[in-house]
Amino acid sequence: MDDNELKALWQSDETSTKQVNDNELERMLENKSAGILEKIQKIVKIEHYSNIVAAVVLIAYLLYQQIWLYAAIATPIMLLVIFYYKNLYNKVLNISYADNVLEHLKMCYSTLKDFKKRYIIGLCIVVPFSYYLGYEIGFFITQDPTSSPIVQNDTISDNTPIITSESPVNFIITNLITFAISIVIIYFIFDLLYGKKIRAIKKMIDTLQENEE
Amino acid sequence: MPQQKIFKLFIDQHTSIISKICRAYSNDDQEFEDYFQEVTLQLWKSFNTFRGESKASTWVYRIALNVCLSQIRKRKKRIKTTVLEHTQIKDEGNNNEREVQIANLYVAIKKIKETDRALILLYLEDKSYKEIAEIMGLTVSNVGAKINRIKTQLKKLIPYG
Numbered sequence: 001m002d003d004n005e006l007k008a009l010w011q012s013d014e015t016s017t018k019q020v021n022d023n024e025l026e027r028m029l030e031n032k033s034a035g036i037l038e039k040i041q042k043i044v045k046i047e048h049y050s051n052i053v054a055a056v057v058l059i060a061y062l063l064y065q066q067i068w069l070y071a072a073i074a075t076p077i078m079l080l081v082i083f084y085y086k087n088l089y090n091k092v093l094n095i096s097y098a099d100n101v102l103e104h105l106k107m108c109y110s111t112l113k114d115f116k117k118r119y120i121i122g123l124c125i126v127v128p129f130s131y132y133l134g135y136e137i138g139f140f141i142t143q144d145p146t147s148s149p150i151v152q153n154d155t156i157s158d159n160t161p162i163i164t165s166e167s168p169v170n171f172i173i174t175n176l177i178t179f180a181i182s183i184v185i186i187y188f189i190f191d192l193l194y195g196k197k198i199r200a201i202k203k204m205i206d207t208l209q210e211n212e213e
Numbered sequence: 214m215p216q217q218k219i220f221k222l223f224i225d226q227h228t229s230i231i232s233k234i235c236r237a238y239s240n241d242d243q244e245f246e247d248y249f250q251e252v253t254l255q256l257w258k259s260f261n262t263f264r265g266e267s268k269a270s271t272w273v274y275r276i277a278l279n280v281c282l283s284q285i286r287k288r289k290k291r292i293k294t295t296v297l298e299h300t301q302i303k304d305e306g307n308n309n310e311r312e313v314q315i316a317n318l319y320v321a322i323k324k325i326k327e328t329d330r331a332l333i334l335l336y337l338e339d340k341s342y343k344e345i346a347e348i349m350g351l352t353v354s355n356v357g358a359k360i361n362r363i364k365t366q367l368k369k370l371i372p373y374g
Contacts, residue, residue, distance in 0.1 A: 102350030
């Protein structure tokens with residue numbers, strides 16, 4: 001079959017053409033997009049507003065409790081997080097399906113990569129913070145409850161579970177191992193969710209750019 | 214005329230393009246419907262921003278290809294069974310020879326890499342290399358080189374081609 005016959009055959013295909021009536025079109029336009037970009041856009045939006053609420057609550061709490069040092073540390077960190085999310089949200093919003101294919105794939109790739117990276121960074125902040133908080137509660141309750149900047153005396157009762165490790169080295173090693181395992185597990189979950197897609201898009205970009213000047 | 218009515222006319226004019234692209238990237242009827250709906254939705258979302266700087270068909274090709282490529286799903290096992298069953302049914306019924314040829318062409322196209330598939334679809338639609346380059350974001354010379362290679366590959370993949 002020569003090129004013209006191939007084109008003629010393709011262009012004669014009417015069997016694949018879908019007819020859309022008014023009702024069906026209306027239903028299609030009412031449906032929400034199932035695209036990965038829209039999904040990310042929604043997630044980032046929810047997280048962005050949650051961060052704003054969390055920042056206000058956290059900073060207000062620290063100020064109310066007069067924990068000035070933590071308030072001074074938390075304020076710029078939360079502002080940075082909010083600023084980062086705002087930028088990410090704008091970036092996702094600005095991705096246009098009307099761009100040329102290579103441009104669109106590059107934008108998708110960069111956004112998905114940022115989205116995944118953000119989880120990893122978040123993970124590296126949230127997990128150590130959780131462990132620190134656990135350590136803080138355990139250590140100060142065990143050693144000197146009155147010196148804790150976070151745990152209030154009235155929250156400690158006789159039934160409060162405490163860490164009674166006799167060897168701080170064992171305690172640290174156990175926590176480090178748990179910390180490492182948690183990060184690896186969560187990393188693989190995110191990789192499973194987005195890693196494959198990111199690699200597939202990267203492969204498409206590389207294929208398209210082959211032989212490009 | 215309400216915007217949705219104008220859009221309906223627009224979709225009617227381009228439904229063949231959208232259908233062919235969605236068919237080329239879908240593994241079964243359900244996936245075809247999903248792609249078709251997503252392309253229509255994205256066209257609708259961008260409809261107001263289309264300023265006619267490029268041809269309407271170029272704009273439709275871009276959106277349809279971008280939707281299909283960025284949302285492509287891997288279901289290799291299902292591709293084989295669904296497509297072969299479809300082709301066999303046509304063969305058994307000794308239906309219109311052209312329909313069998315078209316089915317075989319789709320089978321061959323689906324075996325090509327996703328990005329190469331986009332290029333060959335545009336070539337089969339008789340788009341110029343310049344227009345293909347504009348849709349894909351590539352240089353004209355690269356489009357030419359790639360299409361020559363993909364054409365040869367496609368011809369080898371078409372049964373009795």
